[in-house]
Amino acid sequence: MEKIGFLDFFGSFLPPHDLRPLLADAKIVSGELDRGSRTLEAEVESRENMPDAAVAALEQLLQEHYGFRQVRLRFVSAAGKKSAEQVLFGKPIKGKPVSMEGLNPKMGGVVVEGKVFFADCHETRRPGVWVLTFDMTDYKNSVTVRKYMQTKELGGLQSTIAPGMWLRVQGFMELTRDGKDVQLNPQSIMKIGHEGRKDTAKEKRVELHLHTRMSNMDALTDPAAVIKEAIAWGHPAIAITDHGVVQAFPDAWHTAKGKIKILYGVEGYFINNLDDRVAVHGPADQDFDDEIVCFDIETTGLQVMKEAITEIGAVVLKNGEITDRFQTFVNPGRRLTPEIIGLTGITDAMLKDAPQLKEALEAFLQFVNGRPLAAHNAEFDIGFIREGCRRVGLDFSPTYVDSLILAQNLLPELNKFKLDIVAEHLDLPSFNHHRASDDAGMVGYMLIPFFEKMRRELGINRLQEINGKMLELRPLGNKNHRRPKHIIILAKNKLGLKHLYQLVSASNLKYFKRFPIIPKTELAAHREGLIIGSACEAGELFRAVVDHKDWDELKRIASFYDYLEIQPLCNNAFMLRSGEARDEEELRDFNRTIVRLGAELNKPVCATGDVHFMEPEDAIYRAVLQAGNGFKDADNQPPLFYRTTEDMLNQFSYLPKEKAYEIVVTNPRKIAATIDNNVRAIPRGTYPPSIEGAEQQLRDATWEHAKRDYGDPLPEIVEKRLQKELDSICGHGYAVLYVIAVKLVAYSNAGGYQVGSRGSVGSSAVAHFSGISEVNSLPPHYRCPKCKHSEFITDGSVDDGFDLPDKNCPQCGTRMLVDGHDIPFETFLGFYGDKEPDIDLNFSGEVQGRIHRYTEDLFGHDHVFKAGTISGLQDKTAYGYVKKYLEERGRIVNHAEENRLVQGCVGVKRTTGQHPGGMVVVPSNYDVFDFCPIQHPADDKEKGMITTHFEFKYLHDTILKLDELGHDVPTMYKHLEDMTGIKMDSVPMNDPKVISLLVSTEALGVKPEDIDSLTGTFGIPELGTNFVRNMLIEAQPKSFGDLIQISGLSHGTDVWNGNAQDLIKDGVCTISEVIGTRDSIMTYLLHKGVEPKQAFTIMELTRKGKVAKGGFPEGVEDMLRAHDVPEWYLDSCKKIKYMFPKAHAVAYLIAAIRLMWFKVYHPLEFYATHFTVRGDDIDYDAAVGGIKVAKQHLKEVNARLKEEKKAKDEDILASLQMVNEMLQRGYEFLPIRIGKSRAKTYTVEDGKIRLPFMALKGLGDAAANTLEKATLEGQQYISAEDLQSACNAICATAKNEGHMEYGIVSNTIMDTLADIGALGDLPKSSQVTFF
Secondary structure (H helix, E strand, C coil), X not given: CCCEXXXXXXXXXXXXXXXXXXXXXXXXXXXXXXCCCXXXXXXXXXXXXXXXXXXXXXXXXXXXXXXXXXXXXXXXECCCHHHHCEEEECCCCCCCCCCHHHCCHHHCEEEEEEEXXXXXXXXXXXXXXXXXXXXXXXXXXXXEEEEEEEHHHHCCHHHHCCCCCEEEEEEEEEECCCCCCEEEEXXXXXXXXXXXXXXXXXXXXXXXXXXXXXXXXXXXXXXXXXXXXXXXXXXXXXXXXXXXXXXXHHHXXXXXXXXXXXXXXXXXXXXXXXHHCCCEECCCCCECCCCEEEEEEXXXXXXXXXXXXXXXXXXXXXXXXXXXXXXEECCCCCCCCHHHHHHHCCCHHHHCCCCCHHHHHHHHHHHHCCCCEEECCHHHHHHHHHHHHHHHCCCCCCCEEEHHHHHXXXXXXXXXXXXXXXXXXXXXXXXXXXXXXHHHHHHHHHHHHHHHHHHHHHCCCEHHHHHHHHHHHCCCCCHHHCCXXXXXXXXCCHHHHHHHHHHHHHHHHCCCXXXXXXXXXXXXXXXCCEEEECCCCCEHHHHHHHCCCCHHHHHHHHCCCCEEEECCHHHHCHHHHHCCCCCHHHHHHHHHHXXXXXXXXXXXXXXXXXXXXXXXXXXXXXXXXXXXXCCCCCCCCCCCECCCHHHHHHHCCCCCHHHHHHHHHHHHHHHXXXXXXXXXXXXXXXXCCCCCCHHHHHHHHHHHHHHHHHCCCCCHHHHHHHHHHHHHHHHCCCHHHHHHHHHHHHHHHHCCCCCEEECCHHHCHHHHHCCCCCCCCCCCEEECCCCCCEEECCCCCCCCXXXXXXXECCCCCCECEEECCCCCCHHHHCCCCCCXXXXXXXXXXXXXXXXXXXXXXXXXXXXXXXXXXXXECCHHHHHHHHHHHHHHCCCCCCHHHHHHHHHHHCXXXXXXXXXXXXXXXXXXXXXXXXXXXXXXXXXXXXXXXXEXXXXXXXXXXXXXXXXXXXXXXXXXXXXXXXHHCCCHHHCCCCCHHHHHCCCCCHHHCCCHHHHCCCCCCCCCCCCCCHHHHHHHHHHCCCCHHHHHHHHHHHHCECCHHHHHHHHHHCCCCCCCCCCCCHHHHHXXXXXXXXXXXXXHHHHHHHHCCHHHHHCCCCCHHHHHHHCCCCHHHHHHHCCCCECCCHHHHHHHHHHHHHHHHHHHHCHHHHHHHHHHHHCCCCCHHHHHHCHHHHHHHXXXXXXXXXXXXXXXXXXXXXXXXXXXXXXXXXCCEECCCCCCXXXXXXXXXXXXXXXXXXXXXXXXXXXXXXXXXXXXXXXXCCCHHXXXXXXXXXXXXXXXXXXXXXXXXXXXXXXXXXXXXXCCCCCCCCCCCCC
């Protein structure tokens, strides 16, 4: 294709201001547009070098503008290498760069080169003076570059320098202003080219073993970054195989988008529990009565490659009797440790003249004479004998029986199976444990009852019949007595992916023990559609090779796998330090053995990298994490980076060239080729649950409510709005989502708890009339409750229906109701009504659990799960790891290098959790494994909670999540209604005294100085914070419409500060006129005559911050001016980064006004409710001490907050402000008293408020519940001891009945209650003293 100008090709797209100069000369060289998958890939030729961050931002903007699923741009230089270098500041740099490793202030002028990983540029407090700061690294060290400059000097540096760029900087090293660090003051800055690693091989390899940062605190690979690198290198496929989890799958799939095949897999923690039934190894067969040699050894330690045999003991068992014995010491060629001497009783003197290893083994093998062997935990004994024979050149290929496996299977009543424990259980004679001859004899004595039991109960008589019967005895094997090995499991097709999800789920839910374990039995049951690899040095096969197991045993183990895996020698260099391998040649032999196994068994052998980080220089980050988690060898990091084909071929140069190519390139590509191209981590499409007749239910409920309020026939404006919404909702299949929400709200309402809506659901009139939302989104209007007459104001002259003046119905004279908040439906479901609804609901925290259970009842317990979350390492925690790592090594680094190490660790998965209210619903004709695995959050099975394995954000467009959040406001509603008998729906929204609290304290009867506030909104959700109270004073709202503006402004980004705040201060406009919520933009422009689709688009661009980034689309500003939109409005739009939905603001404010009404007219009930629901931080001393104490405590906490902001102190401050306000209004607290105080509830008593037990610090929920139950029903006690005994009896009874809400009342609690007078005149003891 001919080159096309970038800006011409994307004609309707206007790039952000800072990118326009970089794109001015850019041209599209080639590209591919896939309309089906809505993806675009293009190669762009540019004279300017585009930073990675800028390319990523540009791709995202194009995706959003054109509705692509993915845009991928590849920028190439238009002028060769020279164009890669560009002077950004100062003059061209000619000096030679130095290493950053030794930078110090004494060096003076220096030139450095490196990669930028942090950049910031902002204007200082002095107008026109900017500070440019960026950190860069050469991976030997890092340096902060800082320059103060005038606006005219700055040029475009603030947007040009970005993380990911490579720069050359010339300047002077100096101390920072505080003298605690060093920095580089730049004189010149140049952008330079940097050639990263490339894979230049003609035929590229495939990586089959790669860990992402989802491998818990172990790997650092960003899945998106490594997949982009694999695509750039031309690799045809790449595997994702995290430890025990598959949580990187969604990211991997979203990044690949068909440009590379993703091989979805896991490195599982595998237990070969089938071998828990393999008691007989080897082919020899004989009757139980035939001769078998039972033996045992003693050694200098446990590691077969490092330690030596010190004693061999053996007996011959025949016809149930011991007929012969053998014993020999073995000279280990070293001194014994005190521990071994103490354990075995063998001393150096006993071994001094003992036979050497070869002589001892020859004697032992001569005694064995080819007969089958038996040992307890035979893997250990056989392993040492096998390795000893290998060292001295003797053949050793026995058939042997493991009495440990027999014990585990024949004696299931035992939990432990050590030799002495089994002997005692079988009532065998006592023996000298840990001496080979005695232990060997005990194995013989043990086999006698075992053989007898197998004859009698299992009907078998020969060795080769044993293994089959073990499987029948214990179908699940014994996972608890084996250390898990590693195994690679890849999904071959859609069925395989489902099986993989089932295995991951079972490993987390059913078999979790420190690790999510996959038993071999479970794997065998789900093997169809899976490809199994033998994994790394921690795999079963590699371990067997290291343990020098015989060839037949190695073949038996290897035969289970579909492919065998070997890795570069450097990956396993730690085995040289641990003594598991003598030298590098033995490491090569380990790999050669596996290659030979592959050839003999006709199984492909594949070279893998066991990737844990992307680049070689990233190893330091893993060292930091591992050191923080206690690994002693953290600094000896193997080079587990993502390797090129040539690099990997070099790692296996010791193999014949053709064989190396086969295992590095050919075989991994063959494995990848067998995997279905259409495997997707998450299925395509949307899968909502079904409710029969949902559409009709929704239509009926909506029309019925609307006609009940507005009469039949409905006003045209109501009918048209509802018809439009219903057609859109039902036409796009969303009726079921509405009906589910209706059912949940109705269930809560039936229990006496109202439900609050969140987000933009209130924009939907159907949501209001079907009972989901309290927000009426119709235009402001009057309606008569009697004759149904209504009057709508549609010209924009009234901002909100709640602000309409009182009016009597012109038809029947009845006082009319006011309503309507003028919110367009489009802000909820999009302009065409095709955006999936996100219905968030606030339930009372007191019933949230019941709502969750009701959801399970609606859809089935196996179809409803908590939405899972994943927590990565955050900056603060990562800083702690880095600080500890540096301190332990005595290293002092500058701030830039410290920052680099922190950034390298941030984002690594640390734990999992659960969404506070998100419930995921799987449709009934599917199961959850069609979408993702499931697990316990934070691996905590005790709580019984089950969540999705993937974060829900990846499932959002696939299956339904119900946001059933717990909130205080519905709880407060319930308490206030119960205490006053007044229904919330009857509270007026326009009471003048209530509205006055926004700017005055007069309605509370206190002066501002009494409560240190100019408003009366303490304790009111959304309006009580210091930030919002200041906004109220500055903006002086006088109506509900103004209050909506305040709510929107307080939640938006760059909407108030430097924007609306300045406009109000400067008198340009009032609070009613500024842009407060996203919806107000659309309604404002509609009233100005702007075409609806354009008004919607401008609202969307503004509220998402796109106008702030790139300005209005071409021609839009002129169009808006032609519709009389003022300049200040346009300028305000250009500053906004995020806007709050109006429906959410209205829902919040309806709650706020209702609570303010009770605060004014029912203060005791209001304060009692507030402290019951939000009184965790109440200051008991201040409450009972009165105004003076409360003021003093307020002064103290304010002083603490000035020194250091702590969340706990801020909570205490908020509570003290409420205590002080209540006291200032003339109301009092009553102290805690038994027989009067409740556990947690503040009660109104004789015009005062009685404090509950929970108001006392250190007294928890459970103890408070016990005290209430023991004292509130008129019980009489003769002493504090008597009361305490009764309390603890209640607690004990409750626990026996399974009720855990009651707790022990300790001596400390009783003493505290006595100290504050809560026990009245009860004596401490029941004992009577006469003297």
